[in-house]
Amino acid sequence: MAIDRVISPKPIESADGGSPDADANWALRPRTIAEYVGQRELIERLSIAIEAAKSRGDALEHLLLHGPPGLGKTTLAYVVAAELGTKVYTTSGPALARGTDLVGALTRLEHGDILFIDEIHRLPIAVEEFIYPAMEDFRIDVPLDTGLNARTVQIKCKPFTLIGATTRAGLLSSPLRSRFGLAHHLRYYERPDLESILHRSSGLLGIERPEVSGLAAIAARSRGTPRIANRLLRRARDYAQVRADGLIDDAVVSRALQLEGVDELGLDDLDRAYLRTIGTVFGGGPVGLEAVAATMNEDAGTIEDVLEPYLLQIGFLARTRRGRMLTSAGADHLGPGVHAGRDASPSSGTAEDGLFRE
Numbered sequence: 001m002a003i004d005r006v007i008s009p010k011p012i013e014s015a016d017g018g019s020p021d022a023d024a025n026w027a028l029r030p031r032t033i034a035e036y037v038g039q040r041e042l043i044e045r046l047s048i049a050i051e052a053a054k055s056r057g058d059a060l061e062h063l064l065l066h067g068p069p070g071l072g073k074t075t076l077a078y079v080v081a082a083e084l085g086t087k088v089y090t091t092s093g094p095a096l097a098r099g100t101d102l103v104g105a106l107t108r109l110e111h112g113d114i115l116f117i118d119e120i121h122r123l124p125i126a127v128e129e130f131i132y133p134a135m136e137d138f139r140i141d142v143p144l145d146t147g148l149n150a151r152t153v154q155i156k157c158k159p160f161t162l163i164g165a166t167t168r169a170g171l172l173s174s175p176l177r178s179r180f181g182l183a184h185h186l187r188y189y190e191r192p193d194l195e196s197i198l199h200r201s202s203g204l205l206g207i208e209r210p211e212v213s214g215l216a217a218i219a220a221r222s223r224g225t226p227r228i229a230n231r232l233l234r235r236a237r238d239y240a241q242v243r244a245d246g247l248i249d250d251a252v253v254s255r256a257l258q259l260e261g262v263d264e265l266g267l268d269d270l271d272r273a274y275l276r277t278i279g280t281v282f283g284g285g286p287v288g289l290e291a292v293a294a295t296m297n298e299d300a301g302t303i304e305d306v307l308e309p310y311l312l313q314i315g316f317l318a319r320t321r322r323g324r325m326l327t328s329a330g331a332d333h334l335g336p337g338v339h340a341g342r343d344a345s346p347s348s349g350t351a352e353d354g355l356f357r358e
């Protein structure tokens with residue numbers, strides 16, 4: 001499956017392993033709470049926790065951020081550190097093989113510093129167990145020798161804040177989950193929020209003629225995701241520069257993104273092919289995911305993780321007890337010859353399946 005889709009919520013990597021996308025996003029990252037757009041409830045609760053911790057002189061409680069990719073979890077970790085006036089050490093679940101991989105980082109942390117672990121659901125169990133005493137008592141047990149001579153030494157570390165980020169909170173073990181004092185879910189962004197993010201990014205990118213209608217057109221195609229919004233903005237900017245004298249209005253955006261196969265709701269060829277398969281080959285469903293995947297010659301897991309969350313979110317797809325179903329809104333979007341499904345059983349799934357609720 002094409003992983004370099006322009007509407008992918010994950011950073012796009014180039015062939016040499018670099019990521020121009022991630023670099024550009026880095027420059028566009030808000031640095032303070034004041035610059036962080038949207039997620040108001042979360043920000044409100046987090047600001048209170050930050051202020052309270054600061055005034056007591058404590059480290060902030062451990063914080064778990066969960067939600068779909070590209071919504072600003074990593075950004076938020078840095079924003080929290082900036083607000084606390086502390087430093088961030090970053091690592092990720094898959095990068096940690098043994099518990100002792102963390103000894104260096106943990107002992108270097110100053111009071112109140114942040115240890116950011118991305119993709120924390122992919123932490124090996126050995127590392128997880130190593131982290132528990134660090135999270136609870138700011139103590140690490142380092143094994144010396146193995147076998148008969150095995151013993152451990154305890155090292156104290158300074159009170160720190162672990163910020164864990166995950167797209168799959170459902171995969172977190174419950175002992176780990178329960179050790180986070182704060183847990184927040186990031187939601188897809190509303191269009192006005194995406195428009196202000198785009199407005200800010202246009203300024204940072206030095207875009208000269210961003211029309212309100214153009215930014216609104218990009219926001220509508222961004223699937224509620226700032227990372228996608230910023231990427232589409234760069235595509236529109238290139239197109240505008242070469243074909244439209246730098247002007248970014250709705251007509252220019254529409255032409256620019258049509259070239260990329262992105263329609264007015266932010267669906268690309270692959271999304272439409274998936275919906276169309278259900279709506280034509282399977283008469284709208286309900287149909288099992290495996291059957292659709294086999295027909296399309298795609299991997300079922302990838303469809304579930306990559307295509308479905310947004311299609312469920314906008315109500316084009318329904319998950320029922322008996323399988324996937326194209327909704328009438330979805331069928332209308334694809335046009336004549338595509339049928340919506342019919343199913344009497346109540347829907348049993350939403351885009352947030354697999355995430356736990358607060």
Ligand SMILES: Nc1ncnc2c1ncn2[C@@H]1O[C@H](COP(=O)(O)OP(=O)(O)OP(=O)(O)O)[C@@H](O)[C@H]1O
Binds near residue numbers: 037071197226
């Ligand atoms: N609230 C926001 N305001 C402005 N820009 C934002 C906001 N949230 C995210 N962004 C932009 O979106 C980009 C992606 O955000 P970030 O890398 O933090 O996402 P993420 O949730 O960590 O994604 P992943 O799960 O893929 O790691 C950032 O570089 C930033 O430019």
Ligand SMILES: [Mg+2]
Binds near residue numbers: 073074075118165
């Ligand atoms: Mg991230």
